Amino acid sequence: MFKLIFGFFTALLLAAAAQAQSGYKIKTGDTLRVEVLEDDSLSRSTLVLPDGSITFPLAGGVAAAGRTVDQVRNDLTNALTPNFAAKPRVFVSVDALAEPAVQSAVVVPRAVRAVYVMGEITTPGMLEASRSTTLLQALAQAGGLTRFAADKRIQLRRGNKIYLYNYRTNGGSGISGSTVLVPGDVIVVPQRRLFE
Template sequence: MLRSLSRTLLCLAAAAVVVTAPAAAQETAVVQNDAGYRINGGDLLHISVYGEQNLDKDVPVQPDGGIAFPLVGNLNARGMTLKELQGKIADNLRESQYFPNLTDNEVTVSMVKATGNSVSVVGQVKAPGTFAYDTQLDVMQALSLAGGLTPFASKSKIKILRRDQAGTQTAILFDYSDVEDGEQLEKNILLRGGDVIVVPQAGLF
């Protein structure tokens, strides 16, 4: 009886591993494979150079977006995709005297732990605020998270405020009616971490 009970407990433990392990792996893979994810302060990256054991490290992203990597020095990774950072590191290594013929594909940048991105929605929405997301988020989805537009919103003059790596801010015009009617769906762009959606009141601006 005792032996039978032990065997049953072992089977249950094995089943638990089978069920939970793929879920954790899948969650990690979503972040690592998401081309739209923008690096944030607090993220933990893994950076490696093919065939170089000394250049295979977990690299924390500082709150201001800075990272440090051997032979590369300090870089501001905040707002970059993993692919963009891969190219930047490869460029810097090529500029050194050690890896003049290095290709981008010989550098690997992956996400070990992501803090997630966030966007803010302000103005004439029912529930303005800042919303975190792990994978991808488009404009319509963000507006939905904010409760949708109020009756006083100017649908044709919504703006997405975005800063580039240099800190320069640009405004992207978004016409809610066009996308809502199924037209110009290309305007329903994927947002980047730090974007601010401004929904003005009709009759203003």
């Protein structure tokens, strides 16, 4: 009898939590947990980027900010379906909320700079880089590349310019320790293509 009552209340609490998340509008800076039951290697946490999107293997960029968890789940399911024999079961939840913006604060100059790492990287998001942090150090600080990374097409976006880098190279055209990052730089590690 106790197990039956306990099971009922547990199901009720889980349903309430799911209902609360289903109406929540995702914001830039939130972290979403995406789980694909058919392929556990795809399951991961992903950051909602400043442009309001998330990147996910085999699905590419998906709009997330201003939408509900259910809407993002449906888009991911539709994008992943061509890669599976049957429609995949995708679950999306809000893993962490964006930190609220401080309304009034005293700005204290710091020696760190905000740079962003996105795409097929172990820990995408904002990095606090020092004045001398290089591109290679930022990739290492973000946990390195995932197995889906197109390591020959890494992009450094600085303003309106895009610089391409080859992570794995035997010659002198790869990532060296000489590319120092500046505030606002965005490092994009795209998903590799089928035979890349």
